[in-house]
Amino acid sequence: MSSSFESAASSVRDALTGAGRGLVEREAMVELITLSAVAGEHLLVVGPPGTAKSEAVRRTARALGGAYYEYLLGRFTEPSELFGPVDLRKLREGLVETVTQDMLPEADVAFLDEVFLGSTAILNTLLGILNERTFRRGHTRMQCPLRVCVGASNALPEDASLAAFADRFLARIFVEPVPDSRLEELLAGGASLWDEGSVPTASLASLDVIAQVAREADLSEVRPHLAHALRALRTAGVILSDRRAVKVQKLIAAAAALAGRRTPGTADLWPLVYAIPTKEGQALARDVLRDALAGTENAALPAAALEASAGPLARARRIANAGQQLLAERPSAEGPLAAWRLKLEGVAREMDAGFSAETLPDDLKVLRAELASVLAAGSETPGVEVTV
Numbered sequence: 001m002s003s004s005f006e007s008a009a010s011s012v013r014d015a016l017t018g019a020g021r022g023l024v025e026r027e028a029m030v031e032l033i034t035l036s037a038v039a040g041e042h043l044l045v046v047g048p049p050g051t052a053k054s055e056a057v058r059r060t061a062r063a064l065g066g067a068y069y070e071y072l073l074g075r076f077t078e079p080s081e082l083f084g085p086v087d088l089r090k091l092r093e094g095l096v097e098t099v100t101q102d103m104l105p106e107a108d109v110a111f112l113d114e115v116f117l118g119s120t121a122i123l124n125t126l127l128g129i130l131n132e133r134t135f136r137r138g139h140t141r142m143q144c145p146l147r148v149c150v151g152a153s154n155a156l157p158e159d160a161s162l163a164a165f166a167d168r169f170l171a172r173i174f175v176e177p178v179p180d181s182r183l184e185e186l187l188a189g190g191a192s193l194w195d196e197g198s199v200p201t202a203s204l205a206s207l208d209v210i211a212q213v214a215r216e217a218d219l220s221e222v223r224p225h226l227a228h229a230l231r232a233l234r235t236a237g238v239i240l241s242d243r244r245a246v247k248v249q250k251l252i253a254a255a256a257a258l259a260g261r262r263t264p265g266t267a268d269l270w271p272l273v274y275a276i277p278t279k280e281g282q283a284l285a286r287d288v289l290r291d292a293l294a295g296t297e298n299a300a301l302p303a304a305a306l307e308a309s310a311g312p313l314a315r316a317r318r319i320a321n322a323g324q325q326l327l328a329e330r331p332s333a334e335g336p337l338a339a340w341r342l343k344l345e346g347v348a349r350e351m352d353a354g355f356s357a358e359t360l361p362d363d364l365k366v367l368r369a370e371l372a373s374v375l376a377a378g379s380e381t382p383g384v385e386v387t388v
Contacts, residue, residue, distance in 0.1 A: 025176075035251060045153075049278045069109075083123075126154075251275065274308060296309035
């Protein structure tokens with residue numbers, strides 16, 4: 001079992017690396033899909049249209065193997081569009097049975113875009129699939145092989161009637177458009193997605209081996225640390241429901257297993273951040289739990305672990321590196337110089353958008369002043385407009 005576990009963990013890590021290649025700022029999402037699949041839980045992705053949510057899910061599904069189902073829900077979506085049509089031959093015999101071939105009930109990985117737009121009939125049926133992995137409709141009763149369902153929405157639902165359904169998505173990630181400073185990477189990465197080439201893939205068998213190790217994990221060592229973190233969050237006003245507090249242990253065990261560890265420790269506490277339902281709550285949790293998450297380490301899920309444990313600090317380091325690299329690459333010709341200044345302005349705008357003057361880290365304050373000086377000097381060149 002040991003060698004098969006190590007081999008399975010290695011193959012999934014390789015597959016994740018391939019799936020995330022070219023997906024700028026979406027590496028954490030790819031990793032969270034896999035984390036949720038190992039834990040047997042579901043992921044909600046919240047962000048504006050056109051931010052590569054569906055592409056990230058498709059690439060992860062291909063990397064993990066198995067049957068994949070995807071659908072964009074609308075107000076007038078019929079249940080048969082997701083679950084399959086009624087079998088007319090059986091209907092003549094008085095039986096209401098559903099033909100589920102190639103539909104959601106037979107999927108291993110599913111992606112439902114605009115998931116909260118589904119009708120009551122759809123959402124009630126989905127609850128059975130998400131909670132119990134059971135599809136019930138008419139006379140049809142079947143177990144579903146679903147490992148993970150990824151739901152996507154432009155915003156969290158405000159309708160209280162949707163709260164129970166939304167709560168079935170244990171992990172949540174909030175995505176934004178790629179910042180100015182990484183536009184070149186976005187363009188290059190997007191172009192590379194057109195040519196799939198040879199991408200490493202794992203298998204559902206490997207995923208199941210890791211999931212079994214996660215289910216058998218001894219959480220006694222990490223449980224007191226988790227309880228302490230939950231108390232700290234409650235003191236700060238971030239309340240997790242009892243159900244979410246209990247279920248986050250599955251994410252912690254899955255994180256450890258994907259990293260090749262059979263026994264979770266404090267290095268694996270970071271998924272707790274993604275179990276917090278709101279973007280504001282997650283941001284506050286990163287600050288409150290900074291010391292508790294200081295030992296975070298996960299070679300299999302590095303982007304998700306870093307974003308959970310560092311958050312703004314990780315973003316600050318990336319911005320600082322991007323700015324310093326740009327300053328070191330100053331061109332001499334006027335044409336490239338104008339484009340270079342636009343990139344500098346993009347870095348400055350990203351700083352201003354992500355940090356207030358009071359919260360700007362010291363290294364970014366120094367960089368911000370240097371950018372302003374360089375751009376102000378550039379304003380002396382005719383035709384160059386400074387917006388910083």
